[in-house]
Amino acid sequence: MTELPDLASLKLLVDVGELGSLGQAARAAGIAQPSASKRIARLERRLGLPLIERTPRGSTLTSEGKMVADWAAQVLAAAEELVRAVAAVRRGGAAHLRVAASMTVAEYLVPRWLGEFQNREPAVPVGLDVVNSADVAARVSSGEVELGFVEGPSVPAGLDSRVVGTDRLVVVVAPGHPWARRRTALRGAELAATPLVVREPGSGTRETLDVAFADLHRASPRLELGSNSAVKGAAQAGAAPAVLSRYAVEADVATGRLVEVPLAGLNLMRSLRAVWRRGRPLTGPAATLLAIASRP
Secondary structure, eight states, rough: OOOOOOOHHHHHHHHHHHHHHHHHHHHHHHOOOOHHHHHHHHHHHHHHHEEEEEEETTTOHHHHHHHHHHHHHHHHHHHHHHHHHHHHHGGGOOOHHHHHHHHOOOOOOOOHHHHHHHHTTOOEEEEEEEHHHHHHHHHHHHOOOOOOEEESSSSSEEEEEEEEEEEEEEEOOTSSSSSOOSOOEEEEEHHHHHEEEEETTSSSHHHHHHTTTTSSSSOOEEEEEESSHHHHHHTTTSOOOEEEHHHHHHHHHHSSSSSOOOOEOOOOOEEEEEEEEEEOOHHHHHHHHHHHHOOO
């Protein structure tokens, strides 16, 4: 499969399952049934699977179609989270609730939290600033934003905090790298002595790595890059091994674009924290968002 399915076709397939027929799904989409049938047929050709069983009594999902529809519903939900998160970034200073989040938290956790927040508080616009953890702390301290989310081994000075999750940094390499074929776990000293592709100073990912390497002889980084995507791209191109959040590389490892290298004897766990100005308890929308983020 060389081309991704379009969201409109996936939504049509999900509606066939939920509404019970292709005709009703077509009406819900505001298109004629022949057009809906053609769209489903294109989707079947693209995926290489029969999705709809066409009978004189109507059209229903095949067993393969039911599985694809379940996966499609997840994709559509993720797309809705993306739209909400982008809207929050776009609103910026006009928002009633200003939030800042470090890049890993913003990419992989905040969209879900904002989706639930908007369901609870649809009249409250949210502005999201996506920066590294040091900049999040600075914006919260200055009062520029009410609530921040950071990643790292310590609580920024002058801020109150609450742990909202945990994360683990992992070592990843391109499939052609010699470490991809290791039979034994990598030791911390060997990792520290290797030039790596890493995040920039000030990021929570970099701070966690710096703390873990504090007592080890350390090589200079091969590359210092300002985003998870840039670090992943350099690692995939074979520039050097990289150390990133498991959230950031999960999909790439699952599809074989990167290989996770087992690691022993080095603690790369970290807490993900909500932070706000010390002595100023959160109220209103900020308190609601904190409660959502704090749920297991």
